Amino acid sequence: SLELTQPPSVSVSPGQTARITCSGDALPNQYAYWYQQKPGQAPMVVIHGDGERPSGIPERFSGSSSGTTVTLTISGVQAEDEADYFCQSADNSGTYRFGGGTRLTVL
Amino acid sequence: QVQLVQSGAEVKRPGASVKLSCKASGYTFTNHPIHWVRQARGQRLEWMGWITAGSGDTKYSQNFQGRLTLTRDTSATTVYMDLRSLTSEDMAVYYCAREGYASGSYDYWGPGTLVTVSS
Numbered sequence: 001s002l003e004l005t006q007p008p009s010v011s012v013s014p015g016q017t018a019r020i021t022c023s024g025d026a027l028p029n030q031y032a033y034w035y036q037q038k039p040g041q042a043p044m045v046v047i048h049g050d051g052e053r054p055s056g057i058p059e060r061f062s063g064s065s066s067g068t069t070v071t072l073t074i075s076g077v078q079a080e081d082e083a084d085y086f087c088q089s090a091d092n093s094g095t096y097r098f099g100g101g102t103r104l105t106v107l
Numbered sequence: 108q109v110q111l112v113q114s115g116a117e118v119k120r121p122g123a124s125v126k127l128s129c130k131a132s133g134y135t136f137t138n139h140p141i142h143w144v145r146q147a148r149g150q151r152l153e154w155m156g157w158i159t160a161g162s163g164d165t166k167y168s169q170n171f172q173g174r175l176t177l178t179r180d181t182s183a184t185t186v187y188m189d190l191r192s193l194t195s196e197d198m199a200v201y202y203c204a205r206e207g208y209a210s211g212s213y214d215y216w217g218p219g220t221l222v223t224v225s226s
Binding site: 031033035037042043044045048049050052054086088090093094095096097098099100101 | 142144151152153154157166168169202204208209210211212213214216217218219
């Protein structure tokens, strides 16, 4: 099953570290990607491949994995990081799926 | 620069069909699959399917089997999404996105098209 589970919300104060998890049985064998979506905008990838960060994405964004869980870590959270974050993965047949999304609130 | 330009908002009756377009420019069209993703207001992103712009191969989410068809016109560098038998649950913003990374993720998105389904 490609079901991906995320916490609905995460809250942190500016300067702290935010960790957003995404769990799924198939994740150990697949890439996972992370997208940031701000209100009224299309999503934007912040982590892809093997924890790779696209050009233009700040270094404070990083991705890691352990077993069936992948984690997006935002170190030194800034107010501009407040957004919805979605994980995504694909199985070997080319079927993709998104997690339910996590609302990051910067207190 | 890479651009994905989507067609305008649509209002449809329940039971009708909608056909949206996504015109690509700024890159070699046939080199990258195009995916369609939708998002109902305040809800999660939902992957719908992809089409390889070169060969026209497709893959659909089981959630849309029988109702969704993706096609492409290579001369027009445009991908089309045709969704049939609309219900109120199909009311959403529909995005096209380019699969641009070797890992399979999306590097460019269209701005989205709002589809309203109402009687």
